[in-house]
Amino acid sequence: MSENQHTTHITPLWIYFAVGGALLVLTAVTVGVSFIDFTSIFGVSSMNFAVAMIIATIKATLVALFFMHLYSDSKFYSLTLLSGIACLMIFIVITLLDTNFRGKIYEIEGQPIEPAAKIYQSENVSDQ
Amino acid sequence: MSSSFHVAHHFSDAEQQRESAKLGMWVFLLTEILLFGGVFVAYAVFRVWYPDMFYNAHKALDVTMGTVNTAVLIVSSLTVALGIREIQLGRQKQCTRYLLATIVLACVFLVIKYFEYAHKIHLGQLPGKFYTFDGIAGTNPHVFFSIYFLLTGIHAFHILIGISLLTWVMIKNMKGHFSAQYFTPVEITGLYWHLVDLIWIFLFPLLYLIG
Structure with a gap:
């Protein structure tokens, strides 16, 4: 060969x-x-x-x-890696835009996702 | 040349076959980044919500063990890279030695991880409803340990898969399947192993070194 x-x-x-x-x-x-x-x-x-x-x-x-x-x-492999990182950045940034600023638009009270969930110092939950 | 090496009929030559295999591996690594990405997003959301709790909870982690494990993984990444270089030059025996060193280092990583886990299980620093520890100030410290065990657990699972792959590749190499002309499985197993190291490079400061 x-x-x-x-x-x-x-x-x-x-x-x-x-x-x-x-x-x-x-x-x-x-x-x-x-x-x-x-x-x-x-x-x-x-x-x-x-x-x-x-x-x-x-x-x-x-x-x-x-x-x-x-x-x-080949730079094509680098492009593959970078496109994965770009998707991850979009995922993180857009999620944080929601979770950090939703209180600025709506009056919201933090609620436990599951009523039976164990929450510590639950008086702070509304800080979300 | 090894009889196990041939160019499949849908490839024009060996080079194209090798590049296709590598591209496939890179696409898989991309999905791996997104797999860990989900937990990284959870980390980001909860760290921004509870910065003080994250700071207090991270003190429960052992920085010395984390640092040693980081060094172990970096050296294992170096040994697998050197192993690939040896097989690129057609030196099978040296490649086997480097692959064996990588497997040993991977096992060292898991042993250290076992001691960390055992200590946390003993103290009840566990995820979600299993959290029974009472010494971390802040809101919802169990969330930190949910994220800690998810991130390090998925990572440790990847180490286990990596050990299996490296062992398989090493045995094939000892049987003489690889040469300077054909070493694709060694190379893409190496890529996988480097990604496991790469993920840990980010996990380590995010979990152990919260300033």
């Missing part, structure tokens, strides 16, 4: 170890910075969440580009 010539791109060994090392360092960084209160430093809410997600996105990008070979492979 000599006609089945592969055009496989072989990633150099050092790239794998560099990416693996970077991922471990970034893991240490994300644990380290989680003990810093960025929210009060910058005076903006959810700063710690933003920092944690930025680091996680960098790590995920490194895994996808080099371990999953998206960097050297």
Whole structure:
């Protein structure tokens, strides 16, 4: 079957170890910075969440580009992955637009979904 | 060349066959993102509703165990990537060793996860109506543990499937089914394993490191 010539791109060994090392360092960084209160430093809410997600996105990008070979492979695979992420973003954003702002349009009282459900400190439920 | 490798009649050549298999795997991984996405949405909704409860409840998780498990998964991702590189170069024995290392690391991950789960079950930090713990301030702490067990549970289930796939691929490799010309099953099992790692990269800060 000599006609089945592969055009496989072989990633150099050092790239794998560099990416693996970077991922471990970034893991240490994300644990380290989680003990810093960025929210009060910058005076903006959810700063710690933003920092944690930025680091996680960098790590995920490194895994996808080099371990999953998206960097050297056909861009069609990257497009597949990105379209999945785009759908997830739409899912999250539109759901949060509803759950966070429905109280601004209608006068609503939070109700337990199931009457028998165990609710703690149920006086706070109406904060929803 | 292995006799198990042939180009099916509906493909023009081996390259197209391999690319089709990979595209199929990427589409499957897309559905995996959406599978976890459902629980991520639940996480987002409840975290915005009960930020203080999420902060208090996440302190019940062991950051050290979570960090060690993150490192274990990252190294396992590295070993499977190196295993694929070895088979791309036609080195079967080295590939088997890397696949075995990946399986061992995956088992280490599950053992650590078992200790975390056992501790929470012991304390009654369980989902929904099974929640009996009494030490987390805030509204509806049982919701946090519902989300925690759903996310980590589905993830651990994926690790189990990953171990089975890696074992299957490793045995096939030991029997000499793969070579530098044909290694598609190794490659797409690797893609699956990287995605499991990728999901954990987001789970870890979302659950263990709420600032």
